[in-house]
Amino acid sequence: MGSSRLRRTLAAAAGLATLVSLAACSSGSDSAGGKTTLTVATFSDFGYKPLFAEYQKTHPDVVIKERVSQLDQHHNSLSTQLSSGSGAADVMAIEEGYLPKFREVKDKFVNLADYGGARRKTEYLPYKWAQGTSADGSFVMGYGTDVGGLAICYRKDLFARAGLPTDREAVAKLWPTWEAYFKTGEAFRGKVKDHAWFDAAGNVFSAMMNQTEYGFFDRSDSYIADSNPAVKKAFSTTAKAAADGQSANLVPFSQQWNAGIKQGRMATITCPAWLTGLIQTAAGEDGAGKWDIAAVPGGGGNWGGSFLTVPKQRKHAKEAAELAAFLTSADAEKKIFTGPTGSLPSITSALSDPAVQGTRKEYFNDAPTGQIFAASAKDLKPSFRGTDDQQVRLPFGNALQLVEQDKASPEEAWDKALSEAEKNLKH
Template sequence: MRRLGFIAAAGTVSALALSACAPAASGGDAGGEYDPEAKVELTITTFGTFGYDELYKEYMELHPNVTIKAKNIDTGGNAKTDLVTKLGAGGKGVSDIVAIEEGWLGEIMNVSDMFVDLRDYGIEDRRADWVDWKYEQATDAEGRVLGYGTDIGPTGLCYNKEAFEAAGFPTDREEVAKKLEGDWAHYFEVGQEYVEASGGKAWFDHGGFVWNSIVNQQEEGYYTKDGELNIEDNADLRENFDLLASAIEGGQSAAQEAWNWNEGKSFVDGTFATMVCPGWMLGNVKGKLEQAGATPETSTWDFADVFPGGAGNWGGAWLSIPETSQKKDAAAALADWLTQPEQQVKQSAAAGNFPSTLEAQETLASEATPNEWFNGSPTGAILASRAEGVVAQFKGPKDSEIQEKVFGPALQVLDTGEGDADAAWDKALGLLKEIVK
């Protein structure tokens, strides 16, 4: 769960605004030499389920002179809107540290000079900490590094054990993995089997998340590697769209509202049986289970080491420092600490996401800690397995908007039964012309 098409949505960034945020002299906060012992208040904005609350407390205990004022925005899309609006106003009100989501990092690259080059704060010394493509993703065309990598998004399959059992399906996660091993066509074949065996219940929550996972597995998604739009005449993309449309028409989608799932009730009443789950999604599922009144003891969900079509990455984030920050050194120290392997392990325990540092990945794989919300499944170890072979896809400037505002509404046409695959695809292409001009 990146270019500057986004700024247009919030108002054009004028040359004056950009120059007002031009990079300061490297290494050092505005207003004088950095004093690591001086009292400082740092602001940080994240989104979704980041798992940082206890880490903030720990950092303030280790650094009594630092006060952290944290803001968490509910979704990555809303966080993008918040950041874009503030950047469009010349950076006024932007936090000292902001979390940047994988889906819109490309837009940020179009205004990379509004963010600190972290090479000035020693990030090159840590380059080997991360999987190589994570570091490279946050490096702009001039070689400036804009973000400390937090998590990545290897993806497994969440499934409702109770729903599987009622349909006569295996419930042991290893047996589930064997049954579902294969491509997306096989996943939908098993899904149709489930719909029939369950008396018409849905196989997955809604078409949007499934589609995003399918697109992320393509060698090239909504954009080619050269940054060209890659949708209208993309035969492979259309073939996959038709495959998903057929599954939806067969009753496999529960037509859920993204990020809501009937206020979590759909996770406890058997509305759907499976769900695509990148690591960070586990925290969302846990939160919705809690909202619906479930406990670890009553949760019927599990997590299997399998995913249709093989390895795939969905999401991930970075911590970046805007040039408007007057506390760059202190902000860099905090962002660096939050993304160290030891802290990434703790973040994973709190949020369920999967770290981008190699040492933290190895720790999770070796510890195989049971996740009480997913039937004791060793989610960290499973995600380490799912991460093998993962390389993030190039995301173009309007990638997140295309997913949300083009294919989101188009797939609703299918989910709600308002049209067939042709009607939904035509709607997508029409919306595409409005979004990408």
């Protein structure tokens, strides 16, 4: 999902997203029976319900309400709420791709440094902390929730049919680079012609782009996609693989995508930690033991991750900041990762915690997910995200779909992507 589109469809799939409290739809009341009411708004299940119950036990004067909506709706609503000065929750989640946009209006948010937030710098992965703060570190806009440490989920049975190794360490050695990944895909397709190599070209392209130091924008926030060789290389190699039939041509997180996973239409999927649960749900009992997880090409990787912020318009900034800090503590992030949602911590001590390092997924052949995803997150070199990053990523994903659908050649799709991206830039 570009990242935005993928996370949007994820939210629709995970969205099964329901509103936990209708009262939380509005600005909400600030007190109930003499207690302070705090509303937390997210765009998918962040795994917070047990933590809310735990917090309320130790803070009997606090009542927590949850508001869950789809990704785009959530962020679009926040834009409106900030403009109107009302309607925002006490604690608002913001996905990393949207954060640069909201950082432009950081005066609408509480500076968490005023509540001791600056002291948390050493807790976080350096690139995660940098994303949520101003350049000089004086303004702490949000506390990091998770990171999307990236791996490759693969079908062992299909690899065996193709005569490829199935052991996860041997599989990782097949693709030290993305070029090697696509070359392995060619070999796979030569032996197993009725299955694709990967699910969607846009997913692979996003994974590659998230490994670049600078992709669509440089450090000065100037648009460089049309001149950056890293963007052209990632697009061209992915588009060529799609044109050669390596893609299953599935819209990520759609019903079609879920059915494709259940039917085993692809041999590999670019796979952040939070995606393992979706694969398990889509593949069902029949998929148990068929899937495994190996390291991602190109070293560390990341796909997704969010922050908890506190809008100024609410009355209980101190209480909201304390709740946001609790929900993003090392202990809380560890509990979330070892729970059903499986979101990977962004706190370094949590990533190294034995409970996280020792986590394994029985469904994926008992894969050591804690070790695999934590290593990927730690090895990743940060990728700069421009203010309009979300807007310009989408056309590249759309253009790759045209290649998958045989509606454009890779060259034609590249020209289309550049043209549409230019239109999406702010002028």
